Amino acid sequence: MLLRDGGGFVLKRDAGGYYRLDLHRTPVDLVEKRVRLIGILISPDHVDADGVQPV
Numbered sequence: 001m002l003l004r005d006g007g008g009f010v011l012k013r014d015a016g017g018y019y020r021l022d023l024h025r026t027p028v029d030l031v032e033k034r035v036r037l038i039g040i041l042i043s044p045d046h047v048d049a050d051g052v053q054p055v
Contacts, residue, residue: 002027002035002052011037011047019047027052 001012009031011019021037030052039049 002030002033004031011035017045019045022046022048023052024050025052030054 003010003012005020009021009023009027011021013019019037019041021039022042027035034055036053036055037047037049038051038053039047042048
């Protein structure tokens with residue numbers, strides 16, 4: 001689930017935990033919805049996201 005976190009976004013994982021996201025576009029219409037993330041994991045809890053799609 002995509003959530004706002006201050007001035008940025010996080011992805012709440014189904015398996016528990018969160019990923020901090022570096023998003024190049026602001027997907028306002030997908031906030032608080034289940035999404036599929038496309039990107040590169042750059043640390044255990046940080047993703048450089050290329051895009052977010054609705055599930």
